[in-house]
Amino acid sequence: MKETNIFIWADYFQNPVIYEDFADNDVSTGPDGLYYFSASNMHYSPGAPILRSGDLVNWELIGHSVPSLDFGEKYNLTNGRAYRGGTWASTMRYRESTGLWYWIGCVDFWYTYIYTANDVLGPWTRAAVLPGGTCYYDCGLLIDDDDSMYVVYGSTDVSIAQLSADGLSQVKTEHIFSASDVGKDGIEGNRMYKKDGLYYILDDHPGDITYIWKSKSPWGPYESKILVDAVKSPVANGGAPHQGSLIQASTGGWYYMSFTWAYPNGRIPVLAPIGWGDDDFPYFIPDEAGGWSSSYPAPLSPKNVQNWTHTDMFDGDSLSPHWEWNHNPDESKYTVDSNGVSLSTATVTTDFYAARNTLTHRIHGEFPVGTLQVDFSNMADGDRFGLAAFRDRTAYIGVHRDGEKYTLSVVHNITQEESAWNTTSNGTVIATTSKTPTNMTLWLRASLDARASGTYAANFSYSIDGQEFTQLGGPYTMWTNWAYFMGYRFGIFNYATKQLGGSVRVMSFTSA
Template sequence: MTLKWAFLICNLLQFNLARSSAVDHSLQNRVDSFQNPVIYEDFADNDVSVSPDSLYYYSTSNMHYSPSAPILRSGDIVNWELIGHSVHGAFTMRFRKTTRLWYWIGCDVAGPWTKSAVLPGGTCYYDCGLLIDDDDAMYVVYGSTDVSVAQLSEDGLSQAQTYGFYYILDDHLGDITYIWKSDSPWGPYESKVLVDNVKSPLANGGAPHQGGLIQASSGDWYYMPFTWAYPNGCIPVLAPIKWEDDGFPSFYQIGNGSVTLSTATITNDFYAARNTLTHRVHDEFAAFRDRSAYIGIHRDGNKYTISVVHSPTQEELTWNMTSNGTIVTTQTKILPDKTIWLRASLDARASGTYAANFSYSTNGQNFTQLGKTYTMYIGWSYFMGYRFGIFNYATKSLGGSVRALSFTSA
């Protein structure tokens, strides 16, 4: 069976990733066994494809965070390494053999890419899928409740059959994944349910959905979606599939160094502070989201205070700040050299307590908890999971800095 498929996950950009880094020959090109989740990090809106170097590339959304959307690489679709970032937005990415370039289609343009075209019509191809057919024709599928297909021109830079089937994966938010099949990219399409509220491999996680199909070098096929596991985020999982006689697949269950942060913003808005560094959750560590909590140093003239703040809040849909949070407790015992260790300990498992606790130390060994427990928010409409954040901003005038000597996730 010859397969044509694209995923619903626009400007058009291109770059040469094949020459950006050498192939790691230690990567194994087979999948003997694996345990879900295959990546315990917040990587949403995934789009997985295989390149002529026989390695797998995983592009994922980073929403409004920098440094833009991550790109991961694997030799066996189980063990992944982060190799770079592309641009903001939920998008699709494919390698084109005839030009030896990677093509990206999405909604927001940023970063050191080559901007090749802006597709006409004002359509935002958000959560789209790109197919480069056997005859080098390029198609993009886009939309949600009203799914459409567009063909790009021969150069692939403007909107403009071989054999086998064409497939589109589409999701009903949170529970069902449909797969559509046709012998033409233009349809008509017939559909079946691929995933119907399947139990997540993570306790209290949502049904795996919004994924793609990928063929391993062994010839076996896999479905790679993510499971919503807030407050952690969208966690990638993997499941084998098999092809049935009707041409549809069926689903099987399944810190070193230092950083100096100078004030770059005069604001009373916690979320408007520039130079905020964030880090994805590794298993159970973070505290930065649309409803946050933190421990930090507040300075007023020559007065320094360790403060714990709960619930700086953004409105979920507009991301406007609705609250800068409440100081729940303070501590004024700070060493003369202003060196302090801060710790965030939290349970970000979907089946956990969602508890975030904050503590400090003046020697890096003995920590004292400060303030009561904060309960992390598990709403999904912000899409991103909790992160660790380091920030520094001014409320009156620019000046001053903090130096982050180390960061340890354990």
Template sequence: MSWIHRPHGRRNVLTTAMGLAVAGAVPAAHASSGPAHPAAPAAAQSSGDALADYTNPVIWQDFADIDIIRVGDTYYYSASTMHYSPGAPILRSYDLVNWEFAGHSVPVLDFGTKYDLNGGRGYVRGIWASSLAYRESNSTFYWLGQIDFARTYLYTAASVEGPWSRHATLDSVYYDAGLLIDDDDTVYVAYGNTEINVAQLSADARSEVRSQRVFSTPASVGTLEGARFYKINGNYYIFLTRPANGQYILKSASGPFGPYALHEILLDLPGPIAGGGVPHQGGLVDTPNGDWHYLAFIDAYPGGRVPALAPVTWNQEGWPVLQLAGGAWGQSYPVPAVPEPPRQVEPLIGVDTFPGPALGPQWEWNHNPDTSKFSVGDGLTLRTATTTYDLYSARNTLTHRIQGPTSTATIELDYSAMADGDRAGLALLRDSSAWIGVKRDGGGTRVVMIDNITMDSDWNTVSTGGEVAGTAVSGGRVWLRARADIRPGDGRQARFSYSTDGSSFTDLGPAFTLKNDWHFFMGYRFGIFNYATRALGGAVTVGRFELSTP
């Protein structure tokens, strides 16, 4: 990765942060053989340090529709990304608390030209809830998800860093899929909305052998979806969410096709973030010593959906029991007792100078990029890829998640090679957006704030925005800054500023009020862009990006 460590990097626990996988670690994935009634947690980590407490959310960034697995002593976390590319990011941890970016399961959204912003748009489509699994028999990671409610795709890789290879399955639509690799190496998928189904796949997992409805959700419960599929102590479990306030589980002692009994895990449970929603839709995972934990997400708009962790025990009937604190999902719990990690994980915030040869996995483009129009190495060079007045139609907008509860993004922008009519800068990107950046018109250069860039409910552009503040600049280099408050609630704001020397910043324009409804699903992101309004040919170089807190 290209992160430079910074002293302000967020630490969630009082002990040393955990690190990466050890080569050759013994895998243990969804088909867990862990006990249904695990032993009491150990009193200390193997290093001999007393356990500290962690605080929720364990990551205050937008990583929704969680699937989590353990492979040996290492945990992997997959999430949704909708229209961002590459898709299906994977995070890695050694303690379930401290995480780092590791890779993406879907290298490019090659599901039609709309994902290229070419003759259409893929906003709020693309990568929805999907599943990650590890198959011990061939030492391979599997990712499976449906696209556009039309087809399901399978991707495989020997390591989460890739390369990942795509394999199209049947035209079956495995909505909110949950993969299970059974003890006998058979591959199953649990999926569906309200009507829950199980499919058995072929030995290579690229075709369907059998599919059967296994459960119909009672009207008294409502909607169940977001399936995660497990085999624990001989029982089959399908973990399901009731969006956005409940979590249920199905159990079968008779095999993957049931019959299944239903059990409520939580409903309307107070969460650990003030103003945030009920923790739900995530996954169960065990530690090497047999302790269990539930990683769920919390609706926390305008920032998105962020993960919270809580320990789980099992009752005598074989049902998981969430461990509460004062009748709520705890704001803190003891750090899981885990083996000593080999090294610290990389921080999720810090400085990137884009040394190359490629972007780090912390970055995702708004739709697929035109790869001929950017380069990485001694900075990020963005050549204009689109002629438009619409930020939402501009290709090669590079995005980064915002760190909560508040954080600041700063870029160093060399605009000396901009062409007349070009626009380049730093945005707060969602269905209601604003940006600070450089406009070059008539040979003159100004730094401006643009507000009121909006979409309608079908994700069509309603307004391309207007300039609310601006001033002339010269010298070819400017520092642009956006500070965002993404605590859940109405009226959260972002502010923009600029500098011509990299140290003294001047506010520009009024505060921008962030939109906090859920319908766009993804939370606000910082976006770096460069587009033309007249003709292609101009370029800018971003020499430095810094994400800092508070």
């Protein structure tokens, strides 16, 4: 038979499959045969990002399950703050009998919210809130062959709830096993599956081990086996992949989508095949050294998706799913149109982390670069705007207006403490220049070394023509502690220190 190269492109894929911060994945198949990936984004709004793929390797960000973090004033930054709150370790599935998508997640360790949509692209609406104290912590939804809906959930002690026929309330819940059953102090990251008449629960001991549990009934008893144990990451200096979800490809093969802790970028998705043993348990397929391989045979033929890096000219009337606000925005203080994004000051404050309407964009790859073109001619006295390497340890380049003086400044080390997330420092100005352009249009750039094995350096530069850039100040060392959970992002902010009324116009943003 004549040999061709038609399948050469499909020989292997490379990990990570997405070099961006998409943690706590729940991957499932939609009614169209495509694959859908629900992720965490904590206090960023809109919540619960949704990705789509035709091949399990090439993904695109298409929307969010939670249109607004409508969970109380602190999510608006109007009465408290919700850093590290919001949407985390939730679940999303399509249910054929109702033609609905369901998203289920616990917020603030107290309420479980259920959102539904006829189309995965939305509109998504809040369909139910379970009674206070009903927290489906780290939950996974299974829609059984008879259309019964089960949710596995829990931290340390794991339970299963059966939902009502419409999936919007709880019928009953039962404890099924505990971390002590495998000799551990904690267990989380629960997902639930059914294969060949058997029920499976996937979860993990935080930091290292993934367990798989098997039973003939959703209510148990369950027996367990280790799927992966402190396996070496395919990303240099990354943490052991140990949490995620299982998915069967259309070819019949099974895969484990996990993530590796790789700050300052964040928790980034990695994929590996699994097999099934004679004992009806899945087993992990490592590389020759016993680690999570940087490359595996591709599950399916590749399907084209939009590039993760691109230039956004804001030529529509809404923001793309790549943009998420730090907490819910004041919608009266921004507009999106053919002229770009107008960001009016929404908060009078000297506290960077208390300022509303900071617009964020995930960083991508090992050496992400974000370039912002902005018209700042409508700034008011006392306003502060800029482009940040944004996290619980932040640095930025931006313009400070004081009276008639405009100063281009680089500020390092704006910090939060790791409990109530109160601001502990508004940072230090480490470099300035007063050479701002007379036409009030600037290009600001943040260039990062986001490798877990890198320098963690964030360098800032500016340009008056968009071509030649001048570095301002020295590098800032980004923070890699895990407590904030989310990785670094590019952040575009504009706030007032004296009175509201000023604005800036974001004309374009390039992620590279």
